[in-house]
Amino acid sequence: MKSDVQLKKDVEQELEWDPSINAAGVGVEVHDRIVTLAGHLGSFSEKLAARRAAQRVEGVKGVVVELDVRLPTxxxxxxxxxxxxxxxxxxxxxxxxxxxxxxxxxxxxxxxxxxxxxxxxxxxxxxxxxxxxxxxxxxxxxxxHGNASSGDIASKISAALQRHAEDEARHINVSVSEGTVTLRGKVGSFPERSIACNAAWSAPGVRNVIDQLSIGG
Missing domain, CATH: 3.30.1340 (Histidine-containing Protein; Chain: A;)
Known part of the structure; x- marks a missing residue:
């Protein structure tokens, strides 16, 4: 398992590697594999790109974004x-x-x-x-708006997860209440987490998706 010091270095290098991000505007802190990004960037899309860059680094358990957007003239x-x-x-x-x-x-x-x-x-x-x-x-x-039953929504999402990532699907619990889907469990990486969330959003009758998945490793 990577140390917090190594993760900080890896995240900083990933931010510098991404040409869509002004890495000089982002400060990185890591505690217990949770990465905090702070500072000022020039666009909302750049802020999102910084979050995705941190999520791409292997070993990162979570990302806290405290970045402000200051638009250039x-x-x-x-x-x-x-x-x-x-x-x-x-x-x-x-x-x-x-x-x-x-x-x-x-x-x-x-x-x-x-x-x-x-x-x-x-x-x-x-x-x-x-x-x-x-x-x-x-x-x-x-x-x-949607009128699908909770049971129908959950079964369709579970089937989609099986198609997209069969191994990870075994570790994901899907619960539905009044059209709100909550995903719980553990996945191996942020891309796998994204696959699960996208599958949930695509099901008929889904009004909102609450992501409570944790990253394993």
């Missing part, structure tokens, strides 16, 4: 401009009309609200917005 946009671009992106990439998803922007903070039929649509809406210039953070308040 050339990326600063008015809230009206950001709202207009967000609206267009949602319609063109996620296929979500103004009737389905409402957009509110305040000081670069984008709030998404409204109603959709599938959980993956809620996730797709957020994924489409996070990389846009002028966005400081994204709050996803979209509500998912």
């Amino acid at each position: 050339q990326d600063t946009r008015s809230d009206e401009e950001v709202a207009g671009v967000v609206r267009s992106v949602l319609e063109w990439t996620a296929g979500l009309s103004e009737k389905a998803v409402k957009v509110t922007v305040e000081k670069g903070c984008v709030t998404l609200s409204g109603d959709v039929d599938w959980g993956y649509q809620k996730k797709a809406a957020e994924d489409a917005v996070v990389r846009l210039r002028g966005v400081v953070t994204v709050v996803n308040q979209i509500i998912v």
Whole structure:
């Protein structure tokens, strides 16, 4: 097992290796294999990239993100401009009309609200917005409507996990309450954790996914 000192070095090197991240703006601390990232970055997408970079490092058990977004002058946009671009992106990439998803922007903070039929649509809406210039953070308040039973949702997710990662599926417990899926158990890596969460979001009737999976090793 890697020591905290070695993990700190590995995370710092991973941040420096990723060309989408200004590693000089990120401070790294590690305690009991939990990585804390602190500092200032120039975009929300860069903040997400830093989190993913830390998660890629073998041996990392968890990541705490305490990074602020400070937009450079050339990326600063008015809230009206950001709202207009967000609206267009949602319609063109996620296929979500103004009737389905409402957009509110305040000081670069984008709030998404409204109603959709599938959980993956809620996730797709957020994924489409996070990389846009002028966005400081994204709050996803979209509500998912679905009438599948809890038992049906759980069985479909379990079947999907078996197809995607049969060995890991044995260690994952899926519980469902009123459309909210909770994943518990242990997986071997962050990519395996991502596979499990994506499988849960794709099931019919899922309104939200709570990830309580731990990383083994």
